[in-house]
Amino acid sequence: SNPLNMAADPKESGDEEFYTRWHPDGQSIAFFSNRFDRAGYDCAVHRVGIMSLGDGTAGMMPVQEKIGNQETLAWSPDGKSLAFSSKSCGGSGINIQLYLWQVDGGEVTQLTRDEFINAGPAFSHNGRFLAYHSFRGDNSEIILLDLQSGEETNLTNNPAKDSHPTWSPDDSQIAFVTNRDGNDEIYVMDVDGGNLQNLTNHPARDFEPQWSPIP
Structure with a gap:
């Protein structure tokens, strides 16, 4: 190189x-x-x-x-x-x-205009939505912001720390990091916050997920 x-x-x-x-x-x-x-x-x-x-x-x-x-x-x-x-x-x-x-x-x-720590922005591939993590006291949530309407939706709504969202290539799912099982794992959820799946399920720390592109 x-x-x-x-x-x-x-x-x-x-x-x-x-x-x-x-x-x-x-x-x-x-x-x-x-x-x-x-x-x-x-x-x-x-x-x-x-x-x-x-x-x-x-x-x-x-x-x-x-x-x-x-x-x-x-x-x-x-x-x-x-x-x-x-x-x-x-x-x-x-x-x-x-x-x-x-x-x-x-x-x-x-x-954003609130008292929280908002970071880690990630655009949907169609450019309409922005996912980010918001630290709110002792936990953090994955928030979905509609850039057209300004509407915000809390996708995780869980006492665990959820962070580092990243979009699937077709914008149908979001992968993120969470410690809701006692250590950092990679989860995936639908864009409405449903259908959560633990992809890693391992005692080691797993973080910073990335999707492979569509072939």
């Missing part, structure tokens, strides 16, 4: 890049970095940016919205927008909300 250093940071720069996600067309990468100018972004150490394979660091484009430190992210299937989570600036406690960045126009829309 012949790895290429896309960011090409000098060691003394202190710059960090992580959580890379390919654009659906395979020509650019979204990521988090602390390299962008942070004037006016008092609590935003890491911001989401986009880097094309052709331009490299010269073409890096960060989100301009003045919100907090940004976390997990996902491309929409059409590649026109990015969903990401961001910590709120100021206040007490930890509050993380989901946002949608329209990449071409630069507009950022807040998707």
Whole structure:
């Protein structure tokens, strides 16, 4: 193999890049970095940016919205927008909300408005729905957000910790991680939250499920 250093940071720069996600067309990468100018972004150490394979660091484009430190992210299937989570600036406690960045126009829309920790966004392949995990006190739930109507549905509604949703290729099921059996297992459920199945059923920890593509 012949790895290429896309960011090409000098060691003394202190710059960090992580959580890379390919654009659906395979020509650019979204990521988090602390390299962008942070004037006016008092609590935003890491911001989401986009880097094309052709331009490299010269073409890096960060989100301009003045919100907090940004976390997990996902491309929409059409590649026109990015969903990401961001910590709120100021206040007490930890509050993380989901946002949608329209990449071409630069507009950022807040998707969730509550007191919970919302992260791990995953788009359905038809682009209409966003699944994510929401930490609510001592447990976390898988939430389904209809991006057209704004309606939210708690798919798991269980005292266990449910997280890291990922869609089946035909959008009929969602795989996720749960500790409802005493340790982390991979479960799958229908998009209405029904028909739960434990796929791993093993005493070891199982996490970060991924579906194989349709042949």
